[in-house]
Amino acid sequence: MEQPTLDVADLTVRFGGVLALDGVSLKVEANEIHGIIGPNGAGKTTLFNAVCGFLRPARGTIRYRGKALLGTAPHQLARLGIARTLQSLGLWPGLTVLENLLVGSRVRPNFFASLLAMPRADRLEWRLREQATQVLDELGIVSVADAHPAALPYGLQKRVILARALMAEPELLLLDEPASGLSAGEIDRLAELVGRLRRRMSVVVVEHHVDLVMAISQRIHVLNFGHVIASGTPPEIRGNREVSTAYLGEDVKTAEGGTGA
Ligand SMILES: Nc1ncnc2c1ncn2[C@@H]1O[C@H](COP(=O)(O)OP(=O)(O)OP(=O)(O)O)[C@@H](O)[C@H]1O
Ligand SMILES: [Mg+2]
Structure with missing residues (x-):
């Protein structure tokens, strides 16, 4: 069996009294698009920050292609083949x-x-x-x-x-809200682009735009208050009661008629 590209186990991150991530585990396979959804403050960006070495987890392990990633400095990530986009733009004007x-x-x-x-x-x-x-x-x-x-x-x-x-020619690409602020047409184009990237890398997409995540992901994890409340394929997530009642609500129904699966 090939090693997962990313293997996060029991990841726990605290900010003072706030438990931002509580025992989160997930695996991202090679050439997989993996969606992470969840409400504001669920811990999605914190997960990326932990993978990228921007913060020290209280507990847990992060492995990249079988090798422990904890303790790796952020500036070493590109060399390892990990690239990330930030929730804010961060371009040099x-x-x-x-x-x-x-x-x-x-x-x-x-x-x-x-x-x-x-x-x-x-x-x-x-x-x-x-x-x-x-x-x-x-x-x-x-x-x-x-x-x-x-x-x-x-x-x-x-x-x-x-x-x-993409300049880093990553094997693991972490996208934090790539669709925020985009028009419907631009989101379609983004879906097509990310779909093509999958041939040469694994992509983890954090997004509030549930239809997009459903359309492009092979598997999805749903976070809420630092916990994984569901994981599975897009159809499994759509059919998950806890997800639909606790978080997604009507979005799940609208996603059904979309481009998913
Ligand atoms: N540097 C920090 N210091 C203190 N608390 C933080 C810090 N970063 C995140 N938090 C807290 O951790 C929790 C998770 O935040 P995080 O930014 O990971 O959420 P998110 O799922 O990315 O939310 P959003 O969808 O709004 O981007 C929140 O309660 C947040 O206030
Ligand atoms: Mg965030």
């Missing part, structure tokens, strides 16, 4: 879109091998620019490479965020 992609991009080890014959440092810069252009093209935004992010519509800025995360 003074840089162009392309320059934003170059900041913090990771150079693959095999790439160094190919560079051995090339003496000049600007080859590296050239290669990274080429990669950034490819990523922008994949996301359909290569035409705005030289624009400043603040001049772009919000939906395009969100795509730049995704592009920047």
Whole structure:
């Protein structure tokens, strides 16, 4: 059996008196899109922060492709193949879109091998620019490479965020509310993009937009007050009484006619 890409077990995080996560366990398999849903304050972002080493859990383990991840510093994540987008945009306003992609991009080890014959440092810069252009093209935004992010519509800025995360060529991509603020058409496009990414990575999507999560995820975990209250396939989550009464309510019914399953 292949190792899960991400294996979180009994994760518990406290902020003073607040138990933000209480014994959360979940596995994300290779090439899986895994949805995390739950109301505000459920602990979704805290889960990402723990995986990324931004906080120290009180208890539990986090394994990435079979290796313990706790104690890994956030700046080491890109090298391991983990990339994340933040709930807020976090683009550098003074840089162009392309320059934003170059900041913090990771150079693959095999790439160094190919560079051995090339003496000049600007080859590296050239290669990274080429990669950034490819990523922008994949996301359909290569035409705005030289624009400043603040001049772009919000939906395009969100795509730049995704592009920047893809520069690391991650094997695990963590998306925190990628659909927030997007129009219905943009959400459809996002679903299609993330669906394609699955061929080369695992994706964990934290989202309030339940229809989107139902449509793109193979499996879903539902958090409430730091607890996993349900997990399973989209149809299983739709049919879960605790989820529908405790949290999703009418959303579950509207999702049924959607693009899921
Ligand atoms: N740095 C922090 N210091 C203190 N409390 C925090 C901190 N971060 C999160 N919390 C608390 O932990 C709980 C979980 O928060 P978290 O941000 O993970 O929720 P969330 O599910 O991402 O919510 P949202 O959908 O609103 O983004 C909340 O009660 C929150 O107030
Ligand atoms: Mg959050």
